[in-house]
Amino acid sequence: MTNVLVLGANGKIAKLATIQLLADQNNRLTLFLRNSQRLADAANDRVKVVDGDAAKEADLTAAMAGIDAVYANLAGSNIEDEAKAVVAAMDASGLKRLIWISTLGIYDEVPGAFGKWNHQMLDGGYLQTYAAAAKVIEDSDLDYTIVRPAWLSNKNEVAYETTQKGEPFKGTEVSRKSIAALVAKLVAAPTKAIRESLGVNKPNTDGDKPAWIK
Ligand SMILES: NC(=O)c1ccc[n+]([C@@H]2O[C@H](COP(=O)([O-])OP(=O)(O)OC[C@H]3O[C@@H](n4cnc5c(N)ncnc54)[C@H](OP(=O)(O)O)[C@@H]3O)[C@@H](O)[C@H]2O)c1
Numbered sequence: 001m002t003n004v005l006v007l008g009a010n011g012k013i014a015k016l017a018t019i020q021l022l023a024d025q026n027n028r029l030t031l032f033l034r035n036s037q038r039l040a041d042a043a044n045d046r047v048k049v050v051d052g053d054a055a056k057e058a059d060l061t062a063a064m065a066g067i068d069a070v071y072a073n074l075a076g077s078n079i080e081d082e083a084k085a086v087v088a089a090m091d092a093s094g095l096k097r098l099i100w101i102s103t104l105g106i107y108d109e110v111p112g113a114f115g116k117w118n119h120q121m122l123d124g125g126y127l128q129t130y131a132a133a134a135k136v137i138e139d140s141d142l143d144y145t146i147v148r149p150a151w152l153s154n155k156n157e158v159a160y161e162t163t164q165k166g167e168p169f170k171g172t173e174v175s176r177k178s179i180a181a182l183v184a185k186l187v188a189a190p191t192k193a194i195r196e197s198l199g200v201n202k203p204n205t206d207g208d209k210p211a212w213i214k
Contacts, residue, residue, distance in 0.1 A: 002027050004187055005063055007054045007072040007086065009033045013101060013152075014073035016180035021187060022046065032063050054082045060089035069097040069190065071183055077125060083133035087140045096143040099186050101179070104148050104199060106131040110169040113208040134197065145186055146197035150174040151210040163199035171201030173210045178202065 004021060006014055009031035021027045028046045031039050036051035043049045052059030054074050064070070070090060074082045083100070090098060104110055105127050110118045119127070137144045146165075151173045160178040163170055182200060186193060205211065 002187060002190075003030065003066055003068045004028070005030045005032055005067045005070045007032050007060075007070065008074045009049075010035075010038050011073040011075065012154075013149075013176045013179050013183075014071075016177050017071065017073070017183045018042070018047075020180050020184040024184065024188060027187065030063055030067065032060075055085050057085045057089045057092075060085055061092055064089055064093040064095055067093070067095060069099070069187055070095060071099045071187065073101050077129055079129050080132040080136060083136035087136060087142065090142060091140070097190055098137065098142045098144045099183055100134070100137050100144055100146045101183075102134050102146050102148050102197075103127070103130045104150050104169050104201075106134050106148065107165060107197075109163075109165075109167070109199065114172055114206075115169075117209050138195075138197070143190075143194045145193040145195075147179060147182060148197060148199045149179050150199075150201040150205070152176050152179070153210075153212070157202075159202050160200050161203050163201075165197040165199075167199070169199045169201065171203065171205040172207050173205050173212075174200050174202045 010033045030048045032050050032052050036049050039049050050063050105118050134146055150171050153173050153175050155175040157175050158178050158181045160174050
């Protein structure tokens with residue numbers, strides 16, 4: 001059995017990942033979110049639902065008993081504080097494996113006209129705070145995988161490729177369902193992609209902007 005703690009479990013990717021993680025009978029989930037009554041119906045013999053704020057170390061530590069892997073699908077202008085709280089709680093709980101959803105552009109790795117447009121869209125706080133949060137994770141001694149999705153679509157498809165930190169980002173878009181599939185794959189292979197930061201895009205989507213933006 002693998003016990004997975006899903007942080008920000010009401011998030012759009014997290015809900016898709018929950019479905020894919022539960023398709024593997026080996027997984028048991030703890031869904032961690034604010035206002036947990038929103039997911040009360042999801043509880044069953046393999047799913048526990050707990051209330052908590054991911055910026056509060058004590059909430060996280062309380063949820064980490066018996067956990068094997070943490071999947072953080074968080075957001076917000078305080079994401080650096082959330083990263084600090086997650087690292088501190090994992091250290092205190094003796095946990096190592098963390099899958100952390102971030103964003104494209106945190107290393108200024110998006111080339112060309114799309115990279116310029118991405119800066120125009122995401123500068124002014126978002127990229128800087130997500131970069132700071134990723135640095136907190138990378139400076140820890142956790143077995144992390146940072147996931148940097150391209151612009152997210154809700155397409156009902158799994159189609160993705162990855163790039164490593166240090167390589168130029170590829171493509172412009174990727175489906176949330178693809179990121180969920182990658183998360184499930186990483187949970188199933190706990191020794192893979194350790195201390196890696198993966199850019200994730202749909203193949204053959206290079207362009208100046210995501211296709212749906214005119
Ligand atoms: N949109 C894009 O094109 C794009 C591209 C690349 C990366 N990303 C990033 O990818 C991440 C995941 O995407 P998504 O679509 O799944 O986002 P989402 O639906 O906004 O999910 C993020 C979740 O984080 C939760 N959260 C935030 N702060 C929390 C806290 N302190 N404690 C507990 N939960 C907290 C939110 O909970 P509440 O429901 O309580 O607010 C929300 O459910 C986001 O960080 C997003 O910015 C987005």
